[in-house]
Every structure is written in structure tokens, then in C-alpha cells.
Amino acid sequence: xxxxxKKLTSFVAMVAVLFAFTTEAMxxxxxxxxxxxxxxxVRCGVSQxxxxxxxxxxxxxxxxxxxxxxxxxxxxxxxxxxxxxxTPLSAKERFTALTSGEIDILSRNxxxxxxxxxxxxxxxxxxxxxxxxGFMVRKNSGxxxxxxxxxxxxxxxxxxxxxxxxxxxxxxxxxxxxxxxAFEKADExxxxxxxxRCDTYTTDKSGLAAQRTKMKNPDEHIVLPETxxxxxxxxxxxxxxxxxxxxxxxxxxxxxxxxxxxxxxxNADSMKTSDNPAIKRLVGAEGELGAAFGLDNDWSLRIIKQxxxxxxxxxRNIADPGILPDRGPNQLWxxxxxxxxxxxx
Amino acid sequence: MNNKIKKILPQIITVxxxxxxxxxFTFNAQINMDNRGIDFGFGFxxxxxxxxxxxxxxxxxxxxxxxxxxLVGLLNTLLVSFISIIFCTILGVIFGxxxxxxxxxIRNSAAWYVEFxxxxxxxxxxxxxxxxxxxxxxxxxxxxxxxxxxxxxIKGYYIPSFIWTNLDVFLYSILAVxxxxxxxxxxxxxxxxxxxxxxxxxxxxLGLIFILPTLTFFIGGVSLDFEIPVLKQLSKxxxxxxxxxxxxxxxxxxxxxxxxxxxxxxAECVRAGIQGIGKGQKxxxxxxxxxxxxILKLVVMPQALRIIIPPTTNQYLNLTKNSSxxxxxxxxxxxxxxxxxxxxxxxxxxxxVSITMLTYLSISLAIAAIMNWYNKKIEIKEK
Numbered sequence: 001x002x003x004x005x006k007k008l009t010s011f012v013a014m015v016a017v018l019f020a021f022t023t024e025a026m027x028x029x030x031x032x033x034x035x036x037x038x039x040x041x042v043r044c045g046v047s048q049x050x051x052x053x054x055x056x057x058x059x060x061x062x063x064x065x066x067x068x069x070x071x072x073x074x075x076x077x078x079x080x081x082x083x084x085x086x087t088p089l090s091a092k093e094r095f096t097a098l099t100s101g102e103i104d105i106l107s108r109n110x111x112x113x114x115x116x117x118x119x120x121x122x123x124x125x126x127x128x129x130x131x132x133x134g135f136m137v138r139k140n141s142g143x144x145x146x147x148x149x150x151x152x153x154x155x156x157x158x159x160x161x162x163x164x165x166x167x168x169x170x171x172x173x174x175x176x177x178x179x180x181x182a183f184e185k186a187d188e189x190x191x192x193x194x195x196x197r198c199d200t201y202t203t204d205k206s207g208l209a210a211q212r213t214k215m216k217n218p219d220e221h222i223v224l225p226e227t228x229x230x231x232x233x234x235x236x237x238x239x240x241x242x243x244x245x246x247x248x249x250x251x252x253x254x255x256x257x258x259x260x261x262x263x264x265x266x267n268a269d270s271m272k273t274s275d276n277p278a279i280k281r282l283v284g285a286e287g288e289l290g291a292a293f294g295l296d297n298d299w300s301l302r303i304i305k306q307x308x309x310x311x312x313x314x315x316r317n318i319a320d321p322g323i324l325p326d327r328g329p330n331q332l333w334x335x336x337x338x339x340x341x342x343x344x345x
Numbered sequence: 346m347n348n349k350i351k352k353i354l355p356q357i358i359t360v361x362x363x364x365x366x367x368x369x370f371t372f373n374a375q376i377n378m379d380n381r382g383i384d385f386g387f388g389f390x391x392x393x394x395x396x397x398x399x400x401x402x403x404x405x406x407x408x409x410x411x412x413x414x415x416l417v418g419l420l421n422t423l424l425v426s427f428i429s430i431i432f433c434t435i436l437g438v439i440f441g442x443x444x445x446x447x448x449x450x451i452r453n454s455a456a457w458y459v460e461f462x463x464x465x466x467x468x469x470x471x472x473x474x475x476x477x478x479x480x481x482x483x484x485x486x487x488x489x490x491x492x493x494x495x496x497x498x499i500k501g502y503y504i505p506s507f508i509w510t511n512l513d514v515f516l517y518s519i520l521a522v523x524x525x526x527x528x529x530x531x532x533x534x535x536x537x538x539x540x541x542x543x544x545x546x547x548x549x550x551l552g553l554i555f556i557l558p559t560l561t562f563f564i565g566g567v568s569l570d571f572e573i574p575v576l577k578q579l580s581k582x583x584x585x586x587x588x589x590x591x592x593x594x595x596x597x598x599x600x601x602x603x604x605x606x607x608x609x610x611x612a613e614c615v616r617a618g619i620q621g622i623g624k625g626q627k628x629x630x631x632x633x634x635x636x637x638x639x640i641l642k643l644v645v646m647p648q649a650l651r652i653i654i655p656p657t658t659n660q661y662l663n664l665t666k667n668s669s670x671x672x673x674x675x676x677x678x679x680x681x682x683x684x685x686x687x688x689x690x691x692x693x694x695x696x697x698v699s700i701t702m703l704t705y706l707s708i709s710l711a712i713a714a715i716m717n718w719y720n721k722k723i724e725i726k727e728k
Contacts, residue, residue: 092685096694099383120692121383142581152577152585154500159681160689164396168407180397181595183675184685192675195480196499197594199583240380 030243032104033077033294041083044070045103048088048185051210052323053109053129062086066107068313069128069235071306072251073105076299081306090184092160095120098238105248106236109204111162116236125249127234128310130329130338132227133166134205136212139222141199146170146226149200154179156189156198163203166229190214204231209323247293253341254300258282258309260332260341265308268301282344289344300344310339374695389691390415396686398677400593411687418682419704425599425678426665426708432604433664437611437657444616455612463609468670470606475598475674482594485576486584494573496586501593503574503586514565518558526550595676599668607664611657618653619645650723658716662709669705679704 036042046054046066054064062084071081087103098106099121109131110116112124135155137143149171157163159182171178181198183189190211193201201208208223215221235252237245258264261279263271272285280286283304284297293299307313311332319325331337378385390412397407402420405413443455462470480499482488488498496503509515526546533544561567574589622645630644631637671678672685679701688697 092689095689095692099692099694115690116692119383121378122692137580138582140582141579148580150577150579152587153579154585159685164686165407165690168395168397172407178397180399181593181675182399182677182681182686184672184681188673188675191476195476196484197480199579199585 030241030294032238032241032244033247036077036104040078041085042070042074042078042105043087043103044073044084045087045089045094045097045106045108046070047108048090048187050109050186050207051213052206052318052321053210054086054088054107056086056088064317065128065313066109066233066235068255068307068317069107069248069252070105072255072303073248075302075306076251076254076295077247079302081302090160091158091186092184095122095236098122098236101238104237104244109207109233110236111204111231112234113162121239122236123239123245124234124236125245126252126341127232128252129206129233131204131206131231131233133163133202133229133231134208134227135224136193136201136208136221137199137224139220144222144224146224146228149174149176149178151177152179153200154181154198156181156183156193156201157203158182158186158189159184161203162229162231167202170228186211204233206233206318206324213321213323243293247295250293250300250344251303253344254282254303255307255310255313256332256339256341257344258300258304259311260334263304263309264312265305268304278343278345287345378695383692385695386693387696389693389696392691394687394690396690398682399675400596400677411691414687415679415683415700418677418679421677421682422665422668422671422679423708425596425603425671425676426668429600429603429607429664429668430661432600433607433611433660434657436604436608437660438615440608440612441615442619444612445619459609459612462605463613465606467602467606467667468673471598471602471670471674474601475595478601479594479598484584485586494571496574498586499594500585501591502597503589503591505571505573506588506590508570508572509567510569511561511565511567515558515561515567518561518565522553522557525553593676595671595674598674599671599676603664603667607660607667610660610663614653614656614660615649617656618649618651621652622648647723651720651725654716654720654723658713658720661712661716665708665712666705 044067046062046064049055050064050066052064054062054066056062067084067086070084070086074083075081087097089097089103089106089108094106094108094110095116097103106122107128109129110124111131112127116122117124135146143149153176155167155171155178157167157180164180164182167178167180181192183192186203186207189201189203192198194215201211203211205223205227212218212221212223235248237248258268261276261282263279263282268283271279271283274280274283274285277286281289282300284290284299284301288297290297290299308316314327314330319327327337329338331339333340375385391410393408394411394414395407396414398405398414398417400421401417402424403413403417405417440455440458443451444459446452446455482497482499485496485498485500488496491497494505529544529549530546533546536542536544562569572588574586574591576584577587578584626644626648627640630640635643668678669680672681675681684697684701688694691697
């Protein structure tokens with residue numbers, strides 16, 4: 001009998017402790033920032049390998065514009081852009097990983113849509129790449145435009161993406177019957193298309209350009225000129241932690257704004273003596289911008305010095321490897337693109 | 346009184362403990378979901394799904410509901426499981442019996458087959474059949490016909506589809522055949538029990554199966570047309586077959602992998618069952634003058650089945666659950682369509698995963714119930 005009581009009390013105690021943990025965590029507003037600083041690294045969800053966006057080399061170093069967003073956050077909150085733990089996720093797993101708390105930032109070429117933003121406990125913090133869905137076909141097929149698609153065409157793609165929905169809208173509106181072949185992993189899609197299972201491969205155009213470099217003979221494939229959808233890609237955080245949301249948003253904005261003011265990783269320190277107050281604010285020489293997040297004043301300087309501005313990141317990851325040398329809409333608004341971020345002040 | 350409490354108390358505590366754990370997790374999930382602004386509910390099932398599925402047994406398009414998409418996935422899972430269960434049983438029985446063959450070559454080939462296929466992880470076998478074996482197939486324009494009118498290509502196996510007129514008459518005739526075979530075999534059994542006369546039931550049934558449905562073509566107004574798949578050009582270099590029925594390569598690869606893998610386990614069950622019957626049984630049967638065929642049919646098999654059925658049921662259950670690996674090669678089964686695409690598009694993880702789990706549980710329980718019923722039927726009736 002005594003034993004039973006003892007077991008019972010220990011169980012009650014266990015439950016009480018667990019409850020205490022959850023309620024305490026709920027009370028604090030920036031739980032994520034606290035946890036990150038305690039752990040010493042930023043937990044970042046990325047793709048399973050998309051050159052230019054998030055891709056790991058043979059020794060496990062991640063690079064890409066999506067990766068750089070997480071590195072920027074790490075530089076801001078931990079002082080070291082390398083203190084990031086990357087979790088490769090499939091399109092299917094990504095949101096669950098974020099909402100269940102396995103990762104704190106999802107930076108994985110994810111399209112910002114109303115239902116994702118509103119429905120499933122996510123908050124999109126901005127856009128780091130303006131993209132649109134396109135089609136890839138074999139060059140020798142003679143197809144040069146989506147207008148040449150015929151009934152019975154088979155299209156390889158990923159499951160769990162907006163691609164699947166856009167594809168349906170596209171083929172339906174044109175009255176073309178098609179066979180969707182949807183795989184879980186991008187590598188499997190590419191392998192299937194490359195082997196001839198499908199006549200066309202459809203996903204975001206940046207993805208097509210990146211995956212093309214992985215194919216047996218990249219020159220045998222072309223991306224058709226048409227864009228069938230808007231795909232603003234950007235980092236995502238969990239709903240319910242406004243401070244963390246702001247940190248991620250402004251880490252990204254800092255990179256873009258730094259490019260606008262010509263601040264680069266190499267000249268950032270010398271910019272402290274600039275005459276322009278906007279530049280001085282960005283490199284932490286004026287104002288108290290970091291305090292609003294509970295960070296020190298050099299947070300943005302560290303981002304620029306360690307990760308670089310958006311232009312540097314784009315050049316390093318996307319333009320130089322020859323994925324998409326032309327920045328297109330991902331050019332600053334001052335140079336004919338649509339990259340425009342609110343002022344940091 | 347004291348004794349009674351001692352007996353019941355631990356049980357009550359266990360129940361409370363289990364309920365407590367469930368309550369704790371439900372409560373926690375509720376709070377976490379509230380915090381992140383996620384609603385719980387099954388209302389999404391009636392919403393328009395707006396995604397298409399490659400292969401479906403029922404009419405489906407993106408304008409149907411998520412509930413319909415669920416049904417599409419479920420039917421695809423049942424289809425692949427059903428076909429694979431039939432193939433794995435046939436192969437399993439053949440190889441199980443072959444392992445006991447007195448012929449050295451047959452016995453050892455069967456042993457190699459079993460050891461080879463059961464010792465390679467199933468997922469690898471699926472990938473092998475899909476990427477290596479099926480990818481070695483020709484593109485549509487280079488595929489030569491098999492059996493005249495079917496085409497095996499990298500885009501699928503194309504077979505003619507049947508176009509029936511008065512199909513119902515034909516189906517009724519088959520129903521009539523089944524009923525008459527049942528009546529004849531019951532009568533034949535009675536005749537044998539009462540008068541010792543043997544009736545060639547097998548040949549009578551065979552005759553019926555051929556004659557009656559054939560007759561409907563002549564007097565029932567039944568006719569059958571084939572729609573043969575035709576090659577169609579999509580672009581300068583790509584072709585596709587149009588018309589007929591196209592079985593996707595994903596389905597073929599999955600059936601191959603599942604039935605080959607599971608058949609090895611069934612083969613071992615069959616071998617164990619036959620070996621479990623004492624030598625004395627066969628000798629006793631032979632001594633009363635039964636032929637070898639009769640010994641197998643009347644003495645060995647009825648007893649062996651009792652040993653074979655329960656472990657084979659487990660293999661069927663495993664096969665059904667293993668069919669969820671389909672997601673790896675784009676076969677639109679329940680996991681890919683519902684727990685994959687639908688989950689992603691709605692974000693209703695808890696709801697969809699619990700529905701999927703319950704579905705697999707129900708399929709497994711249903712298979713187990715059927716097999717248990719069959720097992721009850723053939724087990725020794727103690728008098």
C-alpha cells in the first residue's frame with residue numbers, strides 16, 4: 001500500500017513539474033530568443049539540397065541565400081554567424097517541424113500565401129526571393145512555350161507545395177489533361193524527370209535553374225519563358241513570439257537595406273564615421289535600435305560584417321555559380337527591381 | 346474485503362495513470378495549438394482539395410473535397426495491398442512447397458530465392474524496382490507490343506480497356522455459375538457420405554465456368570469491344586499512349602517489391618506448416634489406400650493450414666502497413682495523398698495523422714478478422 005502511495009506521489013510530482021515548465025514558458029514572451037541564447041545556436045530548417053538557396057557541400061557546410069538569413073539571425077543574437085544548426089526538411093515536413101518547435105526559423109524557399117500565413121500557426125516575416133513557377137522540358141522536344149503542351153503530358157513535381165496547386169490551375173484553365181507525378185523529395189523528382197518518366201518538370205523557376213545544374217546533361221534541358229504564378233519566398237517563424245518574429249524580419253531587412261546604402265562586409269567598420277545618419281544607425285554608431293529586441297547595438301553591424309549585404313549574398317550563392325546571373329525582380333527598387341524594405345530607424 | 350481492494354486498486358491506478366497521461370498530452374496539445382493560433386476541427390474535409398492525383402480508382406479531380414481525396418488514397422492503398430497479397434500468397438505457396446521438393450535444383454533455388462529477397466530492406470527493393478528495373482524500360486515510341494496489344498514503357502504498362510454491352514447479363518451468368526457450383530459440391534459431398542460415390546466436381550465446375558458465360562455472348566446480347574492503346578505524339582521527341590488503361594510504373598514497382606518481399610515470409614510459413622505434420626499421418630493415410638494427391642488434399646493440407654494461417658495473417662498485415670512506403674516512389678496511396686499533400690495544404694497535422702492511423706488500424710483489424718474467421722473454420726473441432 002505504501003509503495004502505491006509513493007508511486008502516486010512521484011507521478012503527481014512529475015505531472016506538476018511538466019505543467020510548471022509549460023506554463024512558465026508560456027508566460028515569457030520571447031521564449032525563442034531565450035532558448036536560442038541558452039542553447040548557443042539558432043535552429044534553422046532548410047531544404048534537402050537546392051543549390052543557391054540551401055545546399056550542403058561534401059564537408060557539411062551549408063551555403064545559399066536561405067542559409068544566409070539564418071546566419072544573419074545567428075550573428076545578431078549570438079554574435080557568430082556559424083552558430084546555426086541546420087535541419088534539412090522535405091516540403092512535407094517543414095511546417096510541422098516549425099510548429100512543433102523542432103526548429104525556430106524555416107528558411108526553405110517557402111511561398112508566402114494567405115492560407116499558410118493565416119491558418120496553420122505560421123508567420124511569414126518577409127520575402128528574400130521573388131520567384132514564379134515555370135516548366136522545364138528537354139531541348140530536343142522542340143517545345144519552346146507552354147502553349148505547345150498537349151493532352152496526356154506527364155509532369156513531375158514535389159508534393160506538399162504550392163506548385164501542385166498552380167499546376168492544376170494552369171492545366172485546368174487551358175483544358176489540358178495531364179498526369180501529375182508527385183514525389184516527396186526534390187532529388188527523386190529530378191531523377192524521375194531525368195530518366196524520362198515525365199515530359200516536363202515544374203517548380204519555382206529558381207528551383208528549376210538550380211536543379212538543372214544537378215542533371216546528367218544540363219544543356220539538354222531548357223526552362224520555358226512563361227511564369228505561371230507568383231512565388232514570393234521567404235523565412236517563416238512560429239506564431240506567438242512577436243519579438244522573435246521581429247528579430248528575423250529585421251535581420252533580413254538589414255541585409256537588404258545595407259545593400260541599398262552600399263554597406264558591405266568589407267567597408268562596414270569604416271561606415272561608422274559616415275555622414276549619413278541612416279548608415280550610422282545600420283552599423284550601430286547611432287540610435288539604440290537593438291534595445292527593442294533585447295539585443296546590443298552592434299547586432300546589425302555583425303550581420304553585415306559576417307554575412308554581408310543581400311547583394312553580396314546573391315552574388316556569392318546564385319549569380320557566381322551561374323544559377324540565375326540576372327537578378328530580375330530581386331534587384332533593389334532603386335535599380336529597377338522590387339526589393340523594398342521599411343526603413344531601419 | 347481487504348483482498349478485493351488489493352486486487353482492484355492497482356487496476357484503478359493503472360487506468361487513472363493512462364488516462365492522466367492521455368489527458369496531459371491532449372491538454373498540452375490544446376494549449377500549444379491555441380498559442381500558435383491553430384484550430385482543431387474536421388471541417389476541412391468538405392472543402393475543395395484543389396490538387397490532382399495521378400492515379401485514382403474513382404472519379405476525382407481537384408474540385409472534389411478532401412474527403413474524396415482521402416477515399417482516393419485509401420482505395421489506392423487497398424488496391425496495391427490486395428494485388429500484392431494475392432501474388433505473395435501464390436508465390437509463397439509455390440516456393441514454400443518447392444523448398445521441400447526432393448529435387449536438388451528446385452529445393453536449393455527456392456532456398457536462395459527466400460534468403461535473397463527477405464534479407465534486403467524493403468525500401469531498397471522498392472527503389473530497385475522503380476529506379477533500376479523499370480527505368481530500363483523503353484520510352485513509349487520504342488516499345489514493342491507484348492501479347493499483341495499491350496505496351497510496357499517507362500511511363501507505364503498500357504493494356505486495352507474492355508467496352509462491354511450488356512455487362513450485367515454477363516455478371517449474372519457468373520453469379521449463376523458460382524451458385525450452381527456451391528449446390529453441386531454440397532450435393533456431391535452428401536452423395537459421397539451417404540453412398541460412397543465420387544463425383545468429378547472439379548471438371549463439372551470447369552465446364553460450367555466456360556459454358557455459361559460464353560452462352561451469354563450468343564443468346565444474352567453480350568458483346569465485348571477492346572479499346573487498344575494508340576501511340577500519340579506530344580512533341581517532336583516525346584510520345585504517350587492514348588486510350589486503353591495505363592497502369593502507372595509506380596504501382597507495378599510497388600506490387601513487385603511488396604509481393605516478392607512478403608512471399609518469402611509466406612513461403613517459410615507454408616514450409617513450417619507442411620513440416621509440422623507428422624510422418625505417421627501420411628503413412629497412415631497411405632495404408633488405408635489414399636492416393637498421394639488425396640493424402641495432400643485430405644490429410645496433410647487441412648492440418649497444415651492450421652499452422653500456416655496465423656503467421657500468414659501477420660504477413661498480410663505487415664504487407665498492408667508496408668504499402669505506405671509507396672510515398673517514396675510517388676504512388677498516390679493514403680500516406681502520399683492524404684497524410685502528404687492534404688496535410689500540407691491544410692496544415693491539419695493532428696487531425697489528418699489521427700485519421701490515417703485509425704484507417705490503417707481498421708484495415709489491419711479487418712484483415713485479422715477475416716483471417717481469424719477462416720482460421721476458426723478450419724481448426725480442429727473438439728467434440
